[in-house]
Amino acid sequence: MNTTKIGVIGLGYVGLPSAVGFAELGFSVVGTDNNTTHLKTLKNGLSPLYEPGLQSLLTKHLQSGSLEFKNTIAEVVKNTQIIFICVGTPQSDSGQTNLSYVEQAVISIAKNLREYRIIVEKSTVPVNTAEWIRETIHNYAKSQVDFDVASNPEFLRESSAVYDFLNPDRIVLGVESQRAEKSLKNLYKSFTCPIFTTDLKTVEIIKHASNSFLATRISFINMISDLCEATGADVTKVSEGMGLDPRIGQDYLEAGIGYGGYCLPKDIRAFIHIGETLGVDFSLLNKVEQINNNRLDRLIANLKNQIGEVKDKHIGILGLSFKPGTDDIRMSPGINIVKQLNKMGSIIKLHDPKSIDNARNELKYLTNITFCESAYDVSIKSEALIILTGWPEYKNLDLQKLGKRMAKRIMIDGRNLFSPNEVRENGFIYHSVGRP
Numbered sequence: 001m002n003t004t005k006i007g008v009i010g011l012g013y014v015g016l017p018s019a020v021g022f023a024e025l026g027f028s029v030v031g032t033d034n035n036t037t038h039l040k041t042l043k044n045g046l047s048p049l050y051e052p053g054l055q056s057l058l059t060k061h062l063q064s065g066s067l068e069f070k071n072t073i074a075e076v077v078k079n080t081q082i083i084f085i086c087v088g089t090p091q092s093d094s095g096q097t098n099l100s101y102v103e104q105a106v107i108s109i110a111k112n113l114r115e116y117r118i119i120v121e122k123s124t125v126p127v128n129t130a131e132w133i134r135e136t137i138h139n140y141a142k143s144q145v146d147f148d149v150a151s152n153p154e155f156l157r158e159s160s161a162v163y164d165f166l167n168p169d170r171i172v173l174g175v176e177s178q179r180a181e182k183s184l185k186n187l188y189k190s191f192t193c194p195i196f197t198t199d200l201k202t203v204e205i206i207k208h209a210s211n212s213f214l215a216t217r218i219s220f221i222n223m224i225s226d227l228c229e230a231t232g233a234d235v236t237k238v239s240e241g242m243g244l245d246p247r248i249g250q251d252y253l254e255a256g257i258g259y260g261g262y263c264l265p266k267d268i269r270a271f272i273h274i275g276e277t278l279g280v281d282f283s284l285l286n287k288v289e290q291i292n293n294n295r296l297d298r299l300i301a302n303l304k305n306q307i308g309e310v311k312d313k314h315i316g317i318l319g320l321s322f323k324p325g326t327d328d329i330r331m332s333p334g335i336n337i338v339k340q341l342n343k344m345g346s347i348i349k350l351h352d353p354k355s356i357d358n359a360r361n362e363l364k365y366l367t368n369i370t371f372c373e374s375a376y377d378v379s380i381k382s383e384a385l386i387i388l389t390g391w392p393e394y395k396n397l398d399l400q401k402l403g404k405r406m407a408k409r410i411m412i413d414g415r416n417l418f419s420p421n422e423v424r425e426n427g428f429i430y431h432s433v434g435r436p
Contacts, residue, residue, distance in 0.1 A: 002026045002027045002186075004082060004183070004186065005027070005029075005030065005079060005080040005082075006027050006082050006084065007032075007076035007079070007080030007082065007083040007084065008029060008076075008083075008084050009031075009033075009083065009084065010033060010088065010101070010105070011032070011038065011039070011042060011069075011086070012033075012086065012088065013051070013156075013158055013161065013326075014086045014122060014123065014154050014161075015031065015086030015087075016031075016047065016058075017051060017054060017156055017161035017165050018086060018122065020054060020057040020061060020162065021057075021165035021166055022187070023057070023061035023064075023067040024057055024060075024061065024166060025166075025187070025190060026066075027066070028066055029068075030070055030076050030079050030080050031068075031069050031070070032070045032071065032072060032073055032075070032076050033069075034087075034101075034104075039069055039071065042058070042069050045059060045062055046058075049327060049328070050327035050354045050355075051159070051162060051325075051326065052159065052163070052325060053162040053163065072108075073105060073109060073112065074108065074111075077108075077112040081116075082117070082118045083117055083118065083119050083120065084152070085106070085120065085122055085123055086122045087102055087104075087123055088101050088123070089101065089102065089123050089266075091273075094273055095272055095273030096273050097126050099125065099126075099129065099132075103136065106119070106137060107136065110136065110137040110138075111140055113137065113141050113142075113143075113147060114145060115145060116146045116147060116148075117145075117147050119137070119149050120149075120151065121133070121149075121150070121151040121153070121174075121204070122152060124207050124266075124270075125204060126270060126274050127208075127274060128201065128204070129204060130149045130150075130151055130174065130200040130204065134149045137149075148176060148177050148179065148180035150173065150174060150175050150176070150180050150184060150200070151173070152173055152184060153203060153204075153207035155168070155170070155172075158262075158263075158325070159325025168191060168193050169193055170193050170195070170196055171191065171196065172196050172198075172203055172206055173185070173196070173198075173203065174197075174201075174203030175197060175199075175200070176200060207267070208267050208270060209271070211267040211268065211271075212267060212268045212271045212288075214252050215265075215268045215285075215292070217252040218253075218258065218264075219259075219289075219291040219292050220253075220288075221235065221238075221239055221252075221254065222255050222256070222292070222295060222433075223291055226298070226434070228435070229433075232436050235255045235433065236416060239253040239254065255434045256295075256390075256415050256433055257296065257299055258291075258295035260323070260332045260333045260334075260336075261331055261332070262328065262330040265292075265331045268285055271285060272286060272289070296337055296340060299337065299386070299412060300340060300344075302412055303384060303386065306412070306429060306431065307383050307410060310344050311344060311345035311346065312347065313346055313347065313383050313384070314346075314349070314381050314383050315346045315347065315348050315385075315386065316348075316378040316382035316386065316406075317338055317349065317386050317388060318351055318352075318375050318385065318387050318388065318389070318394055319334055319387060319391055319394065320332060320334045320335055320338070320350060320356070320358075320388065321352055321354060321389050322389070323389065323390070324389055324391045326354065326355070327354040327357075328355070328358075329355050329358045329362055333388065333414075334389055335359065335362060335363070337388060338359075339363070339366070342367075342368065342369060345368075348370070349369075350369065350378065351372045351375050351378045353391055353393060359371070375393075375394060375397055375402070376397075376401060376405060379402045379403075379405040379406050380406075381407050382407060383406070383407045384408065384412060385402065385410065385412070386412045386414060387411070387414055387415050390415035390416075394417060395417050399423060399426040400426055403426055403427055403428060409426075409428040411423055411428045411429070411431070412431050414432075414433060415433075416432045416435060418432070420432060420436070
């Protein structure tokens with residue numbers, strides 16, 4: 001067990017995998033969250049969110065005593081030396097980041113600071129936030145205590161966050177002192193990946209720039225998929241041919257209904273706002289966002305081409321999380337499509353292997369929506385079936401069994417999950433993304 005004790009403030013999709021990850025590396029970890037229900041669930045030994053491998057590590061390290069949860073930030077500050085801020089950073093419609101949760105955490109840290117601590121940004125925040133954190137601590141600290149502010153952005157992918165934490169391809173650190181640099185590098189000394197260290201402002205830009213670039217790749221291949229549909233070409237082959245160039249690679253070149261989740265949409269919008277605020281031309285990213293937003297309209301247009309007006313039509317939806325392997329529906333294209341179809345008067349049946357409870361809570365005010373136990377229940381009397389999340393279990397569905405339950409055998413595959421020939425051989429009218 002390493003003698004350094006780590007604090008984690010905020011136990012969501014970033015904080016909780018980080019907390020169990022540090023415990024797995026041999027550190028003593030103390031976490032807290034302002035969501036009392038969430039915290040109570042964790043104290044009872046259960047993960048409040050789905051992430052592969054998370055529950056087993058949570059159980060392991062609660063039992064070993066290397067991981068514990070406290071009710072207050074004061075207890076975290078008192079009992080740890082390095083404190084990671086992993087709270088939410090929501091944003092306004094303009095894209096401006098709301099730092100109120102960060103501010104609450106920082107003020108609580110400052111008021112309870114009695115000896116040297118390293119306060120680390122883990123949440124994605126705008127450039128110059130570290131400077132603001134430093135000033136806030138100076139303003140609220142009850143005594144002149146030495147401290148360091150650092151930045152260590154997360155690059156965790158939902159559905160593989162635990163794996164990514166324990167198998168990083170790089171560690172990025174923003175520091176302002178050799179003392180902080182040495183302490184933070186010590187946390188990651190067991191890893192063989194590069195540890196890139198630079199100043200705080202640069203690191204704050206790196207995270208936004210990385211996610212904005214990934215979003216750009218997705219919108220680019222979706223633009224190409226539209227061209228493929230117009231010409232009869234196959235976007236999957238275009239992507240494969242492009243990806244063979246080592247300068248390009250295959251990652252984030254899968255055409256579909258667009259990027260979603262809590263990171264890419266939020267981060268690109270925040271980056272655009274930062275650029276506009278500082279007078280920098282970010283029109284390229286405006287176009288990336290526009291292409292992504294248009295994906296939903298394009299899918300609904302393709303649906304209408306097959307069944308006509310969607311009012312009073314029975315539509316089956318498979319997949320609601322923004323990607324397979326997670327129960328996260330935040331900024332999910334699937335949820336947005338459900339809301340749009342509901343507004344247009346469709347009668348909708350829904351299924352998702354992991355996020356159905358979250359979806360039920362999000363959509364509880366809508367009528368003419370049924371949550372189903374299985375994909376086959378969704379297909380009953382449906383006039384079209386739409387694939388919105390590429391869950392592997394959907395790929396193994398019995399297409400004949402699906403088709404026999406449907407009023408019409410129409411499938412709109414927004415994730416290119418199926419082979420076109422296979423689906424058509426089973427009597428379906430089939431439309432995917434960028435493929436003939």
